[in-house]
Amino acid sequence: QVQLVESGGGLVQAGGSLRVSCAASGRTLSNYAMGWFRQAPGKEREFVATISRNGGSTDYAESVKGRFTISRDNAKNTVYLHMNSLKPEDTAVYYCAATPRDWRLYTRSDEFDLWGQGTQVTVSS
DSSP, X not given: OOEEEEEOOEXXXXXXXXEEXXXXXXXXXXXXXXXXXXXXXXXOOEEEEEEOTTSOOEEEOTTTTTTEEEEEEGGGTEEEEEEOSOXXXXXXXXXXXXXXXXXXXXXXXXXXXXXXXXXXXXXXX
């Protein structure tokens, strides 16, 4: 069973950048397509970005396209979310998720089987 641990969250000013990481242990991450989701207070969890097993395909929510980049280093068993031009509305707990499926890119939370505990990202105005 893969265990996922997020890190790298914190407080950043609007317009700034941050990189959050998701490290996997237990099994090789290359067997999983990965996703990032976020949940702001009082809101439902929403899709942010997804990446295929080999990193060759990615997809993003419209709200983050052009600002966020998802990447992975399977040798390090780690997935990253690089966030640029951050806005206060990006404030949320960010979760990484894994699915063994790899037929296509997955964007719904119910398509992912494994979740990390989350890392807080706060963007001040």
